[in-house]
Amino acid sequence: MNALTGHESRLFEPLLALLPVDGLSISTFGHILAAETISASDAQSFRLDELQFDLGEGPCWDALETAKPVLEPDIRERPNHVWPAFSEAIIAENFGALFAFPLMLGPLRIGAIDLYTNQPYRLGEQDIQHVEILATVVSRMVLNRALRLSESDLVGEADTATRRAFSRREIHQATGMVLAQLGIPAADAFLVIQGHAFAAGRSMLDISSEIIDRRLSFAVNEQQIEGSHD
Template structure:
């Protein structure tokens, strides 16, 4: 939104907040956050959301894995995959150092900082980028990354607007994830309840005994209880369960 003044920006962010809260799924919320970044931040040509997780590897070491949650352009996913491949880059630094904002005005100047990532990032067409940590007082949710193919296109103004957008986005992200987790929890309890009822009817046992049978079968077969319950509901198969 080139040349936007404070009032225009406030209106745009308010409309964005309403739009994000109107989304019905977590994925649609993340997709819209990325799309709003392109629409509202000067110089932003592509945007995406990722998570970086530190996982143990062999011999006591560890490696970082990157997961792209949403993106508006293939450039975003290519950058995410490149950082995971070479094990360095702005998202890794932001995650490790817990930096709220990391702006790279000109990717060509970063060869000393990221010797493996920088030349290949330029080959991908990345001229400048900004990364924003998405967090609330209780959760670190990942990062929102904005890209331009032109060096110098993402300015201090872009950073200021992007930070405001990221703050709104983090709240919407957390709300959508909590809602999805709650929905999944309710669905799981419902499935387990239905499966318990099927076992009660087939084996002519009380509710607590039917639930114990499901739990034991889950442990014996190394299957999550909710997955076993869904299987019982879908197929009616309870032959593996014993009184």
């Protein structure tokens, strides 16, 4: 049961082939992208996303808020006061262990990967490392997809010829500054600017100008780009 057909709906396959889990889903939610299941290996995975979206709590929300994996090797032993509504809802579901990994690109919090096993299970350190590495790749692909589907003008070019002449250069300069701030590849730095522009409903040129003028920084401990989930 996948939310999409085509290439994006098969994003779960490399992870499922690599990991000792029974199912997984890839979803977007939070402050940048709408709540949506991009890819799910089975109906149970889709249901896991659905419950968390509807209730506004659960492992995926905590993973995105803390920017760290949430590992629950025996979900039925989880105290109900942590996720009261979610804990109640999954009693009737066939979940033994749940794991959630954040989807992030630089400071942009995009969504999460949710994995489950039918019986209690503890992921090994190597499995955790594999998911974290693949999560970076998936984050890039998911954000690219969202921007590709968006009808917003994110290229940062204004109507005048003069502004068009300078826009590409300013965006390139801002990309270099974000690259230095975050220590990420140039393509990812460009995506961070593009994603922030998308979230703010503004052009890339406007965002780039703020970066160049040092009114906006993505560096850690400077301006916070994403708020946490309430």
